[in-house]
Amino acid sequence: LSVSQTKLKKASNVDQSSYSLSFLFLLLRLRKQNKMGDMSLSNINHEDAVALDIKPSYVSETPLPFLTPNKDKSSSSPLFSLHFFQKLIAELVGTYYLVFAGCASIAVNAQHNNAVTLVGIAVVWGLVVMVLIYSLGHISAHFNPAVTIALASCRRFPLNQVPAYIAVQVIGSISASATLRLLFDLNNDVCSKKHDVFLGSYPSGSDLQGFAMEFIITAFLMFVVCAVTTGNRTSAELEGLIIGATISLNVIFGAEVSGSSMNPARSLGPALVWGCYKGIWIYLLAPTLGAVSAAWICKLLPSTQKNEN
Structure with missing residues (x-):
């Protein structure tokens, strides 16, 4: 054992x-x-x-602030991609209906003894901008060369896409102006003071007054655009309403001085269709400078996040 x-x-x-x-x-x-x-x-x-959804240590979790270099996918997309073509179509359609609706209210008001009134014209401009933002904002909603140039100057929009954007915006404005001239039979000598049916823009006072007014109201518009589309200060559902209301305000207090263009394409289209270029340099230069100035001012302001007091 x-x-x-x-x-x-x-x-x-x-x-x-x-x-x-x-x-x-x-x-x-x-x-x-x-x-x-x-x-x-x-x-x-x-x-x-x-x-693999593994984020390196140098990848930031916080969103990029406004008016800093654009890092999204669309900025590096090729110019001949389908996405870029869709953006150009949105800009063309949006600018066409913007100029068509706004200038149509001016034509109706001129041909029917001021039946629409200045306030009515201002409401039309604001409403059409609001509708277009809600309809096309998810694709592209500049509709204004001054806005496009201002964003590009602050590296919030690809510089190589600026010429194509401006081209389709001007084409949309020209097409809308030609349509209005055909529909309303506006074939009078619009550059003379015999007929006040010119759908373009020209200063009622001096060139300096018109330039100053266009600079101020376009800067105000761009400032509001920057404020409501960045950070978390405003709900996304209200952006179109606020921008449209700003357009209406600018038309009301600026129309008697400069016509409240705020948009080089809006003024250039009717000028080319009617062949009237009175003060056109004002509406090409002043809105652009005003928008660029406001965009750079917005760069100095901090963005507001939801967790801030």
Whole structure:
């Protein structure tokens, strides 16, 4: 019995030793796999990290503030991509209906003894801007070369897309002006003071007064656009309403001085269709300078986030 017990003890000791060696071998193997896994993760490039939803330490979680270099996908998309073509179509259609609706109210008011009134014209301009923002804002909603240039100057819009944007905006304005001339039979000598049916823009006072008014009201418009479309100060559902209301206000207190263009394309289209270029330089330069100035002022203002008091 003592001999058998001794043999059993030796066998159990051997089994325990084998178990211990197996366990140590398993630990070493797991440790080696963990090291290899760490090395493989460290060798993952940035594109693989994005695909695996692994964010490198240098990738910021906070959104980019307004008027800082644009890092979104659309800024680097090729000019001949489908997405860029869709944006151009949105700008063309939006500018067409903007000029068509706003200038149509002016034509109706001129042909029906001021039936629409200045307030009515201002409401039409504001409403059409509001509707277009809600309709096309998810694609592109500049409809204004001054806005496009201002955003590009602050690197919030790709510079290489500016010429195409301005081209389609001007084409939309020309098309709307030609449509209105055909529909309302506006073939009078509009550059003379015999007929006040010119749908373009010209200063009623001096060029300096018109320039100053266009600069001020366009800067005000751009300032509001920057304020309501960045940060969390305003609900997204109210952006179109606020911008449209700003347009209406500008038309009311600026129309008697400069016509309240605020948009080089809006003034250039009727000027080309009717061949009347009185003071056209004012409406090409003043709105652009006003929008650029306001955009750079907005760059100095901090964005408001929801977690701020």
